Structure formats: C-alpha cells, structure tokens
Amino acid sequence: NAGVTQTPKFQVLKTGQSMTLQCAQDMNHEYMSWYRQDPGMGLRLIHYSVGAGITDQGEVPNGYNVSRSTTEDFPLRLLSAAPSQTSVYFCASRRRSSGNTIYFGEGSWLTVV
C-alpha cells in the first residue's frame, strides 16, 4: 500500500523557472491538499480539492496552481518560481467520510535560487 506518493523528493530551481510537484494517492480518497512547511511557520494550506474537478484556495495560494483531473492525482504547479517559495511541500489526502484522519506524503524539498 503506497499511500500518498510525492515526487520529486528534492529539487533546485532558478528564479523564474516553472515546475510541477506530483502527488498521487492509491486510497481512493476524495479530499487532497497541499501544504508548505517553513521554519517557525508550521504547516500552511496552499490549495485543496474535495473531489475530481473541484479545487479551492487555502491560506497561501499565490504563485501556485492546481488541478484535479482524477481522484488519484493532485499536481502542484509553480509557474514562475521565486526564492520565497523555497520550502518543504507536503501533499495530504483523506476520505470525506472518515472525519479528520489525514495521511501525508513524505515531502518535497524545493530550493529556489
């Protein structure tokens, strides 16, 4: 059981470059979300989705786009990377009916130089 899988694990980008962080879950969870974690800031919600074709903004959405074409996948796109987007990114998922049990991926370390 793979759970929530994120790729890549590590990435270095130059300012202005674009990239996509991939997230896939094999648990048939309806809800998926992206968080970023920065020192002293805790986990902050970027975007989330309550089902295929439905996405919404979280606390810090600027500079990021998402789409949810399938239940399994929820990619996070950085269109023009900035040094302020250097962070650790976590994808998470949960069932709609399971209350609050959220499963996190192992994280993607992104550095923008």
Add this chain to the structure above:
Amino acid sequence: TQLLEQSPQFLSIQEGENLTVYCNSSSVFSSLQWYRQEPGEGPVLLVTVVTGGEVKKLKRLTFQFGDARKDSSLHITAAQPGDTGLYLCAGRSNSGYALNFGKGTSLLVTP
C-alpha cells in the same frame, strides 16, 4: 485563519523525565488532532479528540481536549529518545475543510 499557539517551542529533556506540551486558541474547534513529525518525513497522526474534556491515552502519551474545545495538552510520561520529534497540533472548525496547524513543539530526549 484560526490561530493555534503551541508552547513551548523547543524542549530538551533527559530520558525518564515527564513533560507537557500545550496547544491554545481563542477559537472553538470541532475537533483537534496531534501529529508527530520526524526529520525528513511527513506528519503522522497520533490522536483525534472531539468532545470537550475528553482524555485519550496512547501508551505513555496522554492527550486532553479542553472543556471549551479551545485548547489541548499532550503529556508524556517517562520520555524516551524515541519520542524525539516535532509535535504539531491541528484544529478544524465546524464549517471548514482544512486543518489549521500550530507551529509545533520540537522535542529532544537525550539518553
């Protein structure tokens, strides 16, 4: 955004000591969760508390949800080096999908 304040921010203790970590807010939450995160990994759920005044035990860990559902505490008895990690509390309001996370308490237990 409903803020969750965790204290202390850092804690370094010796094996065998007891400790308590606090999670406080001015907002009411429908439920509150505690996670532990180890370096290089994502957070892992420890417990969910739902009812005001609720107490849950997980081996040497005791979790309590405040009567007003605005705060919570995590008490560890006889801490062990394996308890080392970042402890995060997270709350969800009645109307919201997302969890609001505290900034975490970084715990180091030395032998």
